Amino acid sequence: MLRGLDIRDMLIIDRLELAFQPGLNVLTGETGAGKSILLDALGFVLGWRGRAELVRQGAEQGEVTAWFDLPQGHAAYAVLEHAGIIAEDELILRRINTRDGRKTAWVNDRRVSGEVLRNLSETLVELHGQHDDRGLLNPRGHRQMLDSFADLSPALDKTRDNWRALSAAQRTLDETEAKIAEARAEEDFLRHAVAELDALSPEAGEEATLDTQRRLMQAAEKIRTDIAKAAEALGLQGAEGLVGDASRWLQGVAGDAEGRLDAPLEALERVMIGLDEAQGQVADCLDALSFNTSELEDVEERLFAIRGLARKHGVQPDDLRGFADELRGRLSVLDDGARDLATQKAAVRAAQAAYDDAAQALRTKRQKAAEKLDAAMAKELAPLKMERAVFATLMTQAEQPGPEGIDTVAFTVATNPGAPAGPLNKIASGGELSRFLLALKVCLTQDAGGLTMIFDEIDRGVGGATADAVGRRLAELAADGQVLVVTHSPQVAALGGHHWRVEKQQTHDTTRSTVVALDADARVDEIARMLSGDKVTEAAKDAARALINA
Numbered sequence: 001m002l003r004g005l006d007i008r009d010m011l012i013i014d015r016l017e018l019a020f021q022p023g024l025n026v027l028t029g030e031t032g033a034g035k036s037i038l039l040d041a042l043g044f045v046l047g048w049r050g051r052a053e054l055v056r057q058g059a060e061q062g063e064v065t066a067w068f069d070l071p072q073g074h075a076a077y078a079v080l081e082h083a084g085i086i087a088e089d090e091l092i093l094r095r096i097n098t099r100d101g102r103k104t105a106w107v108n109d110r111r112v113s114g115e116v117l118r119n120l121s122e123t124l125v126e127l128h129g130q131h132d133d134r135g136l137l138n139p140r141g142h143r144q145m146l147d148s149f150a151d152l153s154p155a156l157d158k159t160r161d162n163w164r165a166l167s168a169a170q171r172t173l174d175e176t177e178a179k180i181a182e183a184r185a186e187e188d189f190l191r192h193a194v195a196e197l198d199a200l201s202p203e204a205g206e207e208a209t210l211d212t213q214r215r216l217m218q219a220a221e222k223i224r225t226d227i228a229k230a231a232e233a234l235g236l237q238g239a240e241g242l243v244g245d246a247s248r249w250l251q252g253v254a255g256d257a258e259g260r261l262d263a264p265l266e267a268l269e270r271v272m273i274g275l276d277e278a279q280g281q282v283a284d285c286l287d288a289l290s291f292n293t294s295e296l297e298d299v300e301e302r303l304f305a306i307r308g309l310a311r312k313h314g315v316q317p318d319d320l321r322g323f324a325d326e327l328r329g330r331l332s333v334l335d336d337g338a339r340d341l342a343t344q345k346a347a348v349r350a351a352q353a354a355y356d357d358a359a360q361a362l363r364t365k366r367q368k369a370a371e372k373l374d375a376a377m378a379k380e381l382a383p384l385k386m387e388r389a390v391f392a393t394l395m396t397q398a399e400q401p402g403p404e405g406i407d408t409v410a411f412t413v414a415t416n417p418g419a420p421a422g423p424l425n426k427i428a429s430g431g432e433l434s435r436f437l438l439a440l441k442v443c444l445t446q447d448a449g450g451l452t453m454i455f456d457e458i459d460r461g462v463g464g465a466t467a468d469a470v471g472r473r474l475a476e477l478a479a480d481g482q483v484l485v486v487t488h489s490p491q492v493a494a495l496g497g498h499h500w501r502v503e504k505q506q507t508h509d510t511t512r513s514t515v516v517a518l519d520a521d522a523r524v525d526e527i528a529r530m531l532s533g534d535k536v537t538e539a540a541k542d543a544a545r546a547l548i549n550a
Helices: 035-043 076-082 114-124 133-136 139-150 154-186 187-200 205-235 239-256 260-289 293-313 315-385 430-444 466-477 518-531 538-549
Strands: 002-010 011-017 023-028 061-069 091-096 103-107 111-114 125-128 390-402 405-414 451-458 480-487 498-506 511-517
Touching: 002 035, 011 035, 011 511, 023 035, 023 091, 023 466, 035 061, 035 125, 035 451, 035 480, 076 114, 091 114, 103 114, 111 260, 111 430, 125 430, 139 315, 139 430, 154 187, 187 260, 187 293, 205 239, 205 260, 205 293, 205 315, 239 260, 293 315, 315 390, 315 405, 315 430, 315 466, 390 430, 430 518, 451 466, 451 511, 466 480, 498 518, 518 538
Parallel strands: 023 480, 023 498, 125 451, 451 480
Antiparallel strands: 002 011, 002 061, 061 091, 091 103, 103 111, 390 405, 498 511
């Protein structure tokens, strides 16, 4: 429940504080006095998008504060918890707008974003403005209104989940079919390339190995001669023989040398071991360099084949094996495609069946909700002097199914018995539209506990007994809650429990708007003004008292 509104330096308001009450709160005043400014200010602190220029002329910033009472279980508690704000019985919203357009907001002294304000506002206030019937006239919003009226969120969520599953299954099938079509278009190339690569069967690192072998073979004849000479020099006719002779000669005289030859003999033994190792490794090298001409041809042929395939396919020689695996994977789409397609088509059929079931269940719930809404509207229209009017929720098959189901919903009316039903904007007059709007909003918000409802000239286009009927419905609606109504109708104003008059004060260089709380006498004068115009007569005052006491 909205308990108060403090406005500073906004539009033509320099400072204004209002304390609202439970029940029906009425705001009246001459056209242009600034009644809509109050709603602009309230919308600003609630995060609604509205006028761009809100700061009062000459002020550096404007500020609006609103405070609400929150009963236990109010929907705002969930929003506050999600935003990490400690919830209390009183909720204080404050928002500042600077001259350069920057906006800053707080909730219970905690800095918040405009999104948090808007989420809170959905739980706090329901505004029905002068142009609110545009939403009512737009059939694209009717399905959402019906779903909200019946609280079909669980059925909607299930339908959306099944729609997403169906869409995902269909995408997978479409992608597989596209891949198969692409693979089929290049099947001949793929099969030839895979066969060619498999026949060659290159290994990673093989190209470098073959290149080394080729260069070694090409240089082998030249280096083999020198290596053979070295092998001979290391053998019995060379170093090995000389070292062996030296070792035998020294061993023959070592006994007479008093140990002086022991170290040289040990060194010679180590030399013999080293010579033996060197001879073995040189022999191995000679064996490796032993090849015939055909071996070099074979190495060159394979090396050039690997390099040729790498150039042909635009990959590195070491990547040929991986490239072959990639091509085989593309071919597997064709080879395994039939099995995959069968599985995926079955998945699409199953997802389609699940979606159809969910959408049909949602349709059934909507049909029951439509009947309930039509009955509720009939009850609401009667007290509004439209007991002969018929409101009907028309459900038809949507052109295309979607995440919200297979239904199109449109609100239709027939204002007189026997008259054809049709869209609201083509059938109902201005005053009838206002009453249809009031009735529909009452039905749609009947379970919205703790919600402050604001009506901005909902009674436009009606007068006399009809305006009285509208006022009485608003009063009944406010009996268990809070309703704020901006009105030009004396019949509606007379039914208010609390009454404020919006006044405009002008000097030669300034214009200010203020709001005055009316006592019993001032209220009679204001309603008399609404009845008679600028000149308030005693007859008008008597008529005002009669309306108030009726």
